[in-house]
């Protein structure tokens with residue numbers, strides 16, 4: 021397997037993640053707008069990127085309804101797991117959002133490395149997609165760390181972890197082989213987790229939030245959906 025190219029794209033995406041995170045930390049002063057943008061982005065990513073990818077990976081093995089049921093279970097299980105972690109009282113539960121996103125970024129690198137030989141699109145298209153994706157990852161990582169009130173150093177640490185995750189995923193693909201049925205199931209769970217996190221931790225509350233916040237959600241959904249349609253996923 022040629023690892024250099026996927027690793028290069030993963031590194032590019034990682035750098036963009038750092039840049040996106042820095043952008044979110046410095047430019048976006050109104051935290052509610054940042055959270056709203058991220059709510060829309062993560063919600064849309066779950067529906068138009070992660071779930072379709074899960075269905076694509078699982079074709080021939082999983083019924084679409086089976087994968088959607090797994091996503092629903094992920095949605096229901098996440099808050100229970102979070103509650104159980106909260107009971108431990110060491111603040112680990114606050115890291116659930118950025119952790120699930122690290123998993124998503126790592127899986128992205130892993131799947132790209134595995135599938136690279138089969139679908140080598142034009143390099144420029146993939147590079148720009150990796151950069152745009154990375155910037156979104158950076159912004160979302162900051163939002164997911166800020167929503168439960170993680171400190172700035174903790175947010176910065178998650179940013180570095182999530183920026184390295186695609187490269188780690190690509191490297192892991194060299195040594196580990198994960199069945200596509202399992203990858204599809206993991207992605208379905210992640211889609212459910214993302215739907216929960218975006219709708220419960222990030223979405224502005226109807227009624228109390230300003231119109232701007234709801235507009236920000238809509239804009240993020242439109243942008244992510246447009247990107248997904250252009251990329252053909």
Ligand SMILES: [Zn+2]
Nearest residue numbers: 124128153157
């Ligand atoms: Zn992503």
